[in-house]
Amino acid sequence: MQCCHQSCAGCGETPCCTGCGQPKELRLHQREAAFLLRFAELPFLPVVRFALRRFGEPIQKNDNLAPVFILEASDTLETIEQTASVLDRLAQLRLISISYTEPLGHFNYSEYVNSSAFTEFCAQANGFAVPEIEYGSMALTALGQEAIDDLELTVLPRAKTL
Numbered sequence: 001m002q003c004c005h006q007s008c009a010g011c012g013e014t015p016c017c018t019g020c021g022q023p024k025e026l027r028l029h030q031r032e033a034a035f036l037l038r039f040a041e042l043p044f045l046p047v048v049r050f051a052l053r054r055f056g057e058p059i060q061k062n063d064n065l066a067p068v069f070i071l072e073a074s075d076t077l078e079t080i081e082q083t084a085s086v087l088d089r090l091a092q093l094r095l096i097s098i099s100y101t102e103p104l105g106h107f108n109y110s111e112y113v114n115s116s117a118f119t120e121f122c123a124q125a126n127g128f129a130v131p132e133i134e135y136g137s138m139a140l141t142a143l144g145q146e147a148i149d150d151l152e153l154t155v156l157p158r159a160k161t162l
Helices: 032-039 077-092 116-123 142-154
Strands: 046-052 064-070 097-098 129-140
Touching: 032 077, 046 116, 064 077, 064 129, 077 097, 077 116, 116 129, 116 142, 129 142
Parallel strands: none
Antiparallel strands: 046 064, 046 129, 097 129
16 A cells, blocks of 8 residues: 555645555654554554633633544553554554544443543643543544554564465
8 A cells, every 4th residue: 555645646636545546655653653554453443632622712722622533541641642643644544443433332431530640631721711621533444454564564574484
């Protein structure tokens, strides 16, 4: 699988055209590829959005943080922001989909509510801001599955002996 960052030579569409049949090239950073491979193990992962709801004030730059995925309970707000940029890029490339209207039915989101990162985020609340968490889920797309198949062929270690 290859996915272009420029217009497709076959049809002129922008990144990740899948309709014209022309070969595409996808370039992923190591963290993006590593995260994408998580979906090979679990096709659905939890995600949340940290939000500050303000009453009578305009929305500020730091009022929302999304998508939030906690890798470890000790993740800081800075670590979560870095992970969010990885997830944003995977979503822009249409390798994953992110929904805040379809949370995972039997997933316990308490790790997010009780996280030090959410506590840090809440500390930013001033005035009449109320911190909230919106529960959601992430899923692998068909294009993402193709990318994983190719990653598994090229990235995963191969046995030295048969």
